[in-house]
Structure formats: C-alpha cells, structure tokens
Amino acid sequence: MFRLLHPADCSTPPDAPFVVLAGSRWILRDYDQPTDAPPYSCISYAWQDGRVDHAFVAEQRMSARTVPALEATIVATRSVETWSKAVQFSHKGDAAEEDAGRDASLEAAQALWIDALCIPFDEPARSSALRDMGRIFGSAHQVIVVLSDRCAKVLGCIGRGEAIDDPTLLSLEVESWTSRAWTYQEAVNSRVLYFIAEGQEDLLVSGQDFLQRVEDGIAAYKSRHALDSLAWLEANPGLNGLEVLLTDYRIANYADRSAFQVMAAMGQRISERPEDQFYAMLGSIASTSPFADQGAEVSPAENFFHVCEAKGDFSFIYTRAARSTELGRGWRPVAGDFSPVLGGLNIFGKGEAGMVEPGHIQLHKMHFPLRGAISAQGLKLASIFSGLASAESAPDSVASCVLRKLRALGFTGCGEYLEFETGFFYPQNASSCSGDASIAVSCGINWVRGGPGLVLRRNGSDPSAFVDVGAFVGLSPKSGEPVMIR
Numbered sequence: 149m150f151r152l153l154h155p156a157d158c159s160t161p162p163d164a165p166f167v168v169l170a171g172s173r174w175i176l177r178d179y180d181q182p183t184d185a186p187p188y189s190c191i192s193y194a195w196q197d198g199r200v201d202h203a204f205v206a207e208q209r210m211s212a213r214t215v216p217a218l219e220a221t222i223v224a225t226r227s228v229e230t231w232s233k234a235v236q237f238s239h240k241g242d243a244a245e246e247d248a249g250r251d252a253s254l255e256a257a258q259a260l261w262i263d264a265l266c267i268p269f270d271e272p273a274r275s276s277a278l279r280d281m282g283r284i285f286g287s288a289h290q291v292i293v294v295l296s297d298r299c300a301k302v303l304g305c306i307g308r309g310e311a312i313d314d315p316t317l318l319s320l321e322v323e324s325w326t327s328r329a330w331t332y333q334e335a336v337n338s339r340v341l342y343f344i345a346e347g348q349e350d351l352l353v354s355g356q357d358f359l360q361r362v363e364d365g366i367a368a369y370k371s372r373h374a375l376d377s378l379a380w381l382e383a384n385p386g387l388n389g390l391e392v393l394l395t396d397y398r399i400a401n402y403a404d405r406s407a408f409q410v411m412a413a414m415g416q417r418i419s420e421r422p423e424d425q426f427y428a429m430l431g432s433i434a435s436t437s438p439f440a441d442q443g444a445e446v447s448p449a450e451n452f453f454h455v456c457e458a459k460g461d462f463s464f465i466y467t468r469a470a471r472s473t474e475l476g477r478g479w480r481p482v483a484g485d486f487s488p489v490l491g492g493l494n495i496f497g498k499g500e501a502g503m504v505e506p507g508h509i510q511l512h513k514m515h516f517p518l519r520g521a522i523s524a525q526g527l528k529l530a531s532i533f534s535g536l537a538s539a540e541s542a543p544d545s546v547a548s549c550v551l552r553k554l555r556a557l558g559f560t561g562c563g564e565y566l567e568f569e570t571g572f573f574y575p576q577n578a579s580s581c582s583g584d585a586s587i588a589v590s591c592g593i594n595w596v597r598g599g600p601g602l603v604l605r606r607n608g609s610d611p612s613a614f615v616d617v618g619a620f621v622g623l624s625p626k627s628g629e630p631v632m633i634r
Contacts, residue, residue: 149273150179150284151266152188152259153218167203167265169215170222176204176265182287187252188259189225190288192334193217194296194324195264195420203265210264216346217294218262223349225257225292234307234352235342256289263330278424279451281330282337282431291338293331293355297347299323306358307351312365314372320362321386326393329419333432336396336405336413359394366391378535378549381492381556388492389416395494405433406499407456408463408488408593408600415491416558423448425486430455449483461499462511463593466600466617468560468576476507479614479633489576489600489617492557497593508611508634514588514602515625517568526570526622533597533621547572550621559619571622575603580616589620591628599624604633 156166156173166173179185198212224230228250237249261284267277277284285291295303298319305312325331335341341355366387370380381388392413396405410432419425426448434455446454456464466489469481502511522530522543534549547565550572554561562578566587573587580603581587589601603616611632 149268149277150181150185151176151268152179152185152261153265154259165204167215170219172222174218174260182284186259187256187289188261189221189256190285190291190334190338191217191221191260191262191294192285192291192325192331193262193294194328194331196296196324205269208269214262214264218260220294220344220346220349221260221292222257224344224352226254227350228254230350230352235354253290261288278427279430279448281427282333282434285334285337285431286339288338290340290342291334293325293335293341293343295323295325295343295345297345300345300348300351302362303343303345303348303351303353303358306353306361311368312361314369317362317365317369317387318384320390321384323386326386326390327416327418329414329417329425329428332393332396332413332417333410333428335393336432338397341397355394355397359398362390362394376535378553378556381535381553385416385492385556389413392492392494404498406463406495406497406593407433407452407461408466408500409495409497411464411467411486411488412491412493412495412595415488426452433459433461447483449486453480457504459499460501460503462502462509463500463590463600465500465602466590468617471614476611476634477509479509487558487560489561490554490557490559490595490619493595495593495595497590500590500592505632508632511588511631511633513591513628514631515591515628516586516588517570517573517620517625519566520569522567522571522622523569526568529597530571530622543567550574554619554621561618568622570625571598571620573601573618573620575616575618577616580618585615586612587618587620588631589625591625594624597624598622602633604631 153174154177156175160175164175166175193213195211196213199209200212202208202210231250231253238245268274301316302319305316320326343353343358396413410429414425414429430452465479467481467486468489469484469486471478472480472482500511502509527543527546530550531546534553551563554574561574561576564578566573566581575581586604586606587601588604590599593599598621601618601620604612605615606612611634614633
C-alpha cells in the first residue's frame with residue numbers, strides 16, 4: 149500500500165478524515181504502489197525533538213515539525229511565481245520547455261508524500277514501506293528538502309546571488325537535516341532536489357545551485373581562515389557530511405552505489421532506532437527488497453546483507469561489526485554496531501565483487517601490498533591524504549598525521565600501523581596483525597589515496613581465515629587476485 153496526501157475536492161466524501169494545511173483540507177488516498185499514483189512530491193525533513201498528536205491516528209504521535217514542513221512545502225511549491233524565478237527548466241532557455249517543466253512541478257505539488265502521515269503503523273505494511281523508501285523517493289517527480297528557519301539566510305544568499313558569510317555558512321553545521329540517516333537516502337535517490345526553509349517559503353533553490361554555492365562558501369571560508377582540509381574537517385564534521393551527501397547526489401545513480409559507499413556516508417549520521425540505519429542504507433542501494441512481503445520476519449540487517457549479496461557486492465564486509473561464528477562464514481558481519489571501518493569520505497568504485505561458495509566466500513580482486521620501507525610516491529600520497537598544509541617527510545610523522553585524519557573521519561582502530569612500499573595500513577585491532585597475517589586491500593572500492601582492507605591468515609591453497617578489517621592509505625591498487633575467505 150502506498151499513500152499520498154491530496155487536497156480535498158468536490159469528490160471527497162464529507163466524512164473523510166482530513167488535516168488542515170495552509171488553510172486547506174488535505175486527505176490521504178491509497179494506491180497499490182508508487183507507479184500507480186499520479187506525479188507526486190516527497191518531503192525530506194528532520195524530525196528533531198518534540199512530538200504532537202498524530203493528525204489521523206488518535207493513539208499515535210508524530211514529529212512537531214511534520215505540519216510546519218508540510219505547510220512550508222505547500223506554500224512554496226504551489227506558487228507559479230516561486231517556480232518561475234527560482235528554477236530554470238530549459239538549458240537553452242526554450243519557453244515551451246520552461247512552461248512544461250514548471251507545470252509538471254506544480255502538478256506534482258498536488259500530491260505529497262511525507263513519512264509521518266504516509267507510512268502506515270500496522271505490520272507488515274509498516275516494515276514493507278520502510279524497506280521501500282528508496283523506491284518511494286526515487287519514483288517521486290521531485291524531492292523538497294525543508295530546512296529549519298535557522299537556514300533561511302543561507303537560501304536567501306543563494307537566491308540573491310550573494311556570497312555566504314561565515315555565520316550563515318556555519319548555520320548548516322548544526323542543521324539537523326545534514327546529520328540524519330534517513331535524509332541521505334532521501335536526497336541521493338531523488339530525480340530532482342529542491343531546498344526551502346521554514347520562514348522563507350517564497351524562496352526555492354535547486355539542488356544543483358545549493359550544491360555549488362555551499363561548496364563555494366566552504367572554499368572561501370577555508371581560504372579566509374587559512375584552514376587546511378584536516379583542520380576544517382575536525383572543526384566542521386557536519387558540513388563535511390553535507391559535502392559527501394551533495395557529491396553523492398551529483399555523481400551517483402539510484403540503486404547503483406556500492407554498499408560501502410552508503411555505509412561510509414551513513415557512518416556519522418544519526419537515527420532514532422538502530423534498524424532505521426539499515427532501512428536507510430537499504431533504500432540507498434536497492435529499488436526493491438527481496439523480502440517485501442515478509443513483514444518483520446526478516447531483520448533489517450539481514451535484509452541489507454541479502455540485497456548486497458544478490459547484487460554480488462560484498463563491500464559490506466568492511467565494518468567493525470562482530471562476525472558470524474558459523475563454520476565457513478567467519479567473514480560475514482552480524483547485526484550490531486555496523487559502523488564502517490572509515491566514514492566521512494566520498495567512496496568510488498562499483499563494489500567488492502565476489503560470490504558465496506560452500507564453506508567460504510570468494511572475492512574476485514584483492515591486492516596484497518608488499519611489506520617494506522614506504523616509497524617516495526607512497527609517502528607523498530599518504531601525506532596528501534592527511535590534509536596538512538605542509539607535507540611531512542619522515543614516515544613516522546606522516547603516519548601520525550594520517551592517523552589524526554582517520555580519527556577525524558571516525559576511525560576507532562587501535563592506532564598502530566603497518567608499513568608497505570605503497571602506503572600505511574591501520575588495523576582495527578592491535579593483536580590482529582601479529583605473526584603471519586596478510587593484508588589484502590580492495591581493488592573494487594576506494595577513497596582518494598587509499599581504500600579499505602582485510603587482515604587474513606593465509607593457508608596455502610585453502611581458504612584464508614578472516615581476522616580483521618582496516619584502512620589503507622597511499623597508492624590505490626589497480627591489480628589484484630581472487631581470494632577465498634572462510
């Protein structure tokens with residue numbers, strides 16, 4: 149079941165439940181699925197603290213921001229003038245295309261989806277809707293992000309073409325929308341993204357304009373205050389997370405992201421319930437769920453794992469979660485703390501290709517770096533990764549600076565490192581790299597100047613034993629070999 153809010157009209161039964169929004173009555177209508185519905189708009193906002201009585205279900209509560217977010221959206225998106233002055237629908241300035249684009253957006257504003265009112269409370273419909281969030285947002289004609297009133301000045305600067313000053317830019321650092329788990333998948337799954345703010349409903353900003361102007365504002369802020377990238381990251385983790393989200397929105401296709409790309413973006417985001425983190429990640433990598441009709445019988449974590457495995461992407465292995473005790477599946481994470489080994493970075497690559505075999509998993513392409521003194525190239529790349537304004541030359545100094553950057557990105561590992569010819573490897577646990585441990589670095593996914601890796605115990609032609617995960621910083625590997633892991 150899929151629900152949308154519509155304005156009441158002459159065909160609405162007089163006894164139909166309704167909510168008054170922006171001076172008009174709105175009702176809920178049910179559809180079998182999003183493709184059966186008319187063009188609609190999704191609303192993305194942060195719940196924050198504060199609850200009020202639900203507008204349609206007496207015994208339930210909802211966010212105190214739901215109605216204000218709805219009313220701000222209605223006022224902004226039903227105005228011809230707002231669309232005309234804020235959005236360019238034709239790159240060539242074609243009048244017919246402009247009219248058609250504006251009319252389509254206005255039509256989609258007549259049907260609204262918002263979580264608090266459109267997700268049912270009864271199982272299995274509720275779990276099914278949560279698993280289907282990616283498709284709900286991906287099928288919408290447009291997604292409207294409603295920021296709090298503290299961000300009205302940000303949008304005002306963008307709308308007027310003015311530079312974003314320091315206090316205005318830093319208002320985004322404490323904006324709840326930038327730190328919530330759900331808002332990541334809501335934004336990156338959208339076909340078209342627009343921003344509005346409570347208190348300034350006559351101004352609407354396109355996602356592309358918002359992205360560009362915020363990036364420009366951050367670059368100018370760093371320059372004014374002579375901040376290197378590490379100092380910026382340590383002082384403004386919220387804005388760094390916003391940069392990651394906006395970059396993913398611009399470069400990634402819906403349902404074509406690796407599991408680790410989503411995990412890294414979600415790593416420092418907040419959710420009210422642990423399962424919401426998995427639902428939000430699931431909605432970022434899959435258009436449909438293999439368990440859509442099984443209610444709450446399959447846990448959100450298992451749902452996420454199965455979707456990844458069905459896609460042949462095993463990059464979800466790079467988490468600091470505990471591992472299965474089942475024979476031959478010691479590589480497989482179990483539900484719990486599913487934080488990635490490293491977050492807060494833009495991640496590239498299609499995923500960690502592999503397949504599950506009886507008694508082990510085979511990853512198709514892993515690189516085993518050579519132990520030894522780090523090369524000049526590896527040292528240079530590690531130094532650049534650290535983000536310091538001036539590069540250090542001594543390997544131990546560079547390794548220390550890299551660890552500081554990793555810590556700022558949420559790395560919780562032991563702090564020890566192994567030195568290779570092409571870079572440094574930082575394991576999660578100190579004891580994991582003792583003895584005959586081997587380090588395997590991903591070839592399928594990476595961040596700029598490095599990527600996640602595994603600590604393995606190799607045993608000739610038999611499958612290697614999984615030991616630990618870690619972060620490699622240096623030269624991103626291009627060549628690799630198949631690896632069997634039990």
